[in-house]
Structures are given as C-alpha cells and as structure tokens.
C-alpha cells in the first residue's frame with residue numbers, strides 16, 4: 001500500500017570473514033524510511049486497511065517513549081489520512097519528550113501519558129476512545145503477521161534460502177515469516193528480551209498452520225542483559241559489523257540478531273554452504289538515545 005521503494009526486496013549479499021562458505025544476504029527494510037522501522041510498516045498495512053474498510057477515522061495504539069511502533073503508526077496513519085492517538089506508558093507529561101515521541105507528534109499523533117498501572121489496563125483506556133480503531137502494542141496480531149509475510153514474499157526466489165534469521169519482540173513479524181516460508185526453510189527468531197517465557201505461545205497464536213508444520217526456533221540467549229540494555233559488548237559488535245558489512249544496526253533489536261547470526265555461523269548451526277537470509281527489521285532511530293560518539297555511523 002505504501003511501498004514506494006520496491007528495491008528493498010533485493011537482498012544485499014555481505015561478506016564478513018566469519019561467513020565462511022555460506023551465502024548471506026540481508027533484506028534491508030531499514031532503507032524504507034529513516035525514522036519508520038521497516039517491519040512496523042509491513043505490520044501496520046492491514047490494520048490500516050481494516051480500519052478504513054470499517055469506516056474508522058481514528059487509530060488508537062500503545063507504546064513506550066522509545067517505541068518504533070508509535071512513530072510508525074503516527075506516520076502510517078498520517079499517510080492514510082487517519083487521525084491517531086498514542087497512549088504512552090509511564091512518563092507523565094515529560095518536560096523533554098524523547099525524539100521518538102517528538103517525531104510521532106510531528107506526524108500528527110496526539111499523545112496521552114498514563115502511569116504504568118493505568119497502561120496495563122488497556123481495555124479501560126480503550127473504553128474512553130470508543131470510536132477509535134485499536135491496534136495492539138507493537139502491532140501484535142493476525143493482521144500484523146499477514147502484513148509481515150510480505151517482507152518475505154516480496155523477494156523473488158525467497159524459497160532459495162535455507163535459513164532465515166531475524167529479531168523478535170512480540171513475534172508478530174516472525175509469525176508472518178513462518179506463515180510465508182516454505183517447508184524446507186528454517187527460521188531463527190532472536191528474542192531481544194530476557195526470559196520472555198510466553199513468547200512461543202504468543203507466536204503460535206499467529207501461525208496459520210499446525211504448530212509443528214514448519215521449522216522454526218526462538219533463541220533466548222542473545223538479549224545482552226535485557227530489553228534496550230546498552231551493553232558495551234553489543235556496541236563493540238555493532239561497530240565491527242558495520243566495518244565488515246557497511247550495514248548499520250540498532251542496539252535494541254537488529255544488533256542482537258546480527259550477533260546471533262555470526263554466532264550461529266561460527267557454531268555451524270547455520271551450516272556450511274547454506275543460503276542465509278538476514279532480515280534487517282529497521283529501528284535505527286533507536287540509536288539516537290545512545291551517547292554521541294559510541295557508534296562509528
């Protein structure tokens with residue numbers, strides 16, 4: 001619906017030494033837009049279509065102060081001519097809104113700040129916004145997965161990849177990729193949170209097939225301390241990965257997935273001579289919350 005830059009569907013080969021005799025190609029959804037995270041865009045498209053089909057004029061969604069989903073929703077709603085409200089967790093009327101929220105406001109989103117307790121009762125908040133179309137936090141849901149499938153099916157010959165690696169938050173994107181994948185492909189989702197034990201169940205709720213029909217696995221050992229933690233080892237890796245591939249990653253999501261990509265190659269879990277697709281899900285705006293000078297890009 002919004003895709004002006006179809007060339008993102010041509011994955012870019014990269015040649016870090018640790019790839020050995022494997023072929024690694026990167027789907028650069030980060031190139032879609034400098035602020036809007038690539039996968040968020042895909043996840044939103046069918047929600048917006050559904051909202052318009054049902055005659056809604058307004059969107060309500062939820063997120064934290066640095067949420068890629070909040071900015072993406074603000075932008076996508078504006079593009080489609082819908083009004084949007086973002087309910088923001090845990091920061092009551094901040095004096096200096098984060099650049100993420102600042103961007104969201106620039107895209108026309110109205111922000112409602114609520115306490116953490118209030119935020120957890122989304123049904124209660126939603127009842128105050130009765131004529132709004134509601135999109136879950138992070139875009140979690142069936143329609144989100146349906147949109148995310150198009151990240152894979154937009155690639156000509158996407159069946160040629162043996163392995164697909166991507167970062168996982170709510171697992172909506174991963175579900176879409178699994179739904180679209182062919183039976184020979186194995187998908188590795190890298191959870192960016194620590195001990196997110198309900199993730200597999202949440203993923204499976206979005207699959208459109210018996211749960212063991214396809215090959216997939218969520219890896220929980222690459223969180224670097226937890227969600228949005230700024231680990232020195234991770235920052236060092238981001239600079240190294242950039243030197244090796246010319247590809248910038250973000251510290252919240254894609255750097256952890258890229259680190260796992262390397263580790264799975266080194267361990268030969270992504271086996272010799274295999275064809276690998278790494279999905280860069282975007283999110284680079286998140287790096288603006290890092291101290292200046294840490295990253296070489």
Ligand SMILES: *Cc1c(COP(=O)(O)O)cnc(C)c1O
Nearest residue numbers: 169170171172173253281282283
């Ligand atoms: C939100 C986000 C993810 C996680 O996507 P889910 O569909 O919630 O698993 C991954 N990468 C980036 C850059 C994101 O912004």
